Amino acid sequence: MARAPRIKHYHAPGRVNLIGEHTDYNAGFVMPIAIAVGCDIRVGSIRKKEIRLTSRQFPGDLSYPIDSIAGMSKTGTWADYVLGVAQQILALGLELKPMHLAIDSSVPTGGGLSSSAALEVSGALALLGDNEVTKLELAQLCQRAEREFVGMPCGIMDQYASVFGEAHKAIMLDCRSNTHKLAPIPDGAEVVVVNSMVKHELGSSAYRDRVAECHQALSHFPGKTALRDVTLGELERAASKMEEIPLARARHVILEDLRVENFFAAAEDNDLPLMGKLMVESHRSLQHDYEVSCVELDSLVDTALTIDGVYGARMTGGGFGGCTVNLVDPKDVDRFENEIIARYQAQWNLTPAVYRFTPSAGARRVE
């Protein structure tokens, strides 16, 4: 009797960013960890020359003839994240085989934990099959899919973290050289993520606005290719000629890059109070200078900072809802969880989800 073909199974994690927000598309520094939740894809073979997509989280059974994919434009559905990746694989001169991708993700969608990159990266691994690309090319082709096909002008952080994640370590990524250093998470702290359970519609248009405002700020510094290259002194000297909004956006980006570098050094020194302080400064900057927070995220941070054992708290991800990330003494995590849930419920009549994440490995074939 013929043996049943083995089903190929791929996994790509979501991520939580510890510090360095809205710096990736300014060629700066970020420090995400890959997390234990992710997107799983099982690949089945099919006869028709099609890519068939089903997702446990999104109803429907979608099929696209392979010959049509190179010329497609976005459909406005979740399939775009996979179709964009398929198009990028074709653009590399690689072949797509007919297949059914059965998608099942444990990353909450739109929660700032990057369900989109987890889908892109696991989708790319499945569609690539035996075609080999480097890990960096894998991350970059997924980023191009999101930028060019989905139409979101994102940086490289989410896809890079999903590909390069490492157990027990954070990744300090330089978004210009696309290289990273590993940073330890001190034993004396746990990374606790709190989901505000809100996602304000403003999010994606505001993201585009911020990208544009950073370009506008950069135009005051001829010869520089990214805000990463502008020093605080140079910004101060240009301030009188700049409009208030681009000035505030640039101030956030420049100081946030410095905070990531200081956070890395603090992690290596086991200096949890300093790590926490930098997280809070990051949040205040995102709240007031970059203006991507919202009242629910601010209240989660403000509440967290009144609870014993919390070193620091900040919003994480693009903003306008989604999650906060908190650095909490392990012995206080249970109480933190109970208190933050009770107080957020009392204030907003919503129950926040709380996740305890340890840094996890990056994308891989599981079987």
Ligand code: ADP
């Ligand atoms: P985030 O990446 O922060 O979760 P995004 O808005 O960038 O939020 O991406 C969320 C989108 O990604 C969803 O609306 C959906 O289109 C797609 N997506 C994520 N996970 C899945 C899944 N399991 N199945 C199908 N589509 C998904």
Ligand code: MG
């Ligand atoms: Mg996303």
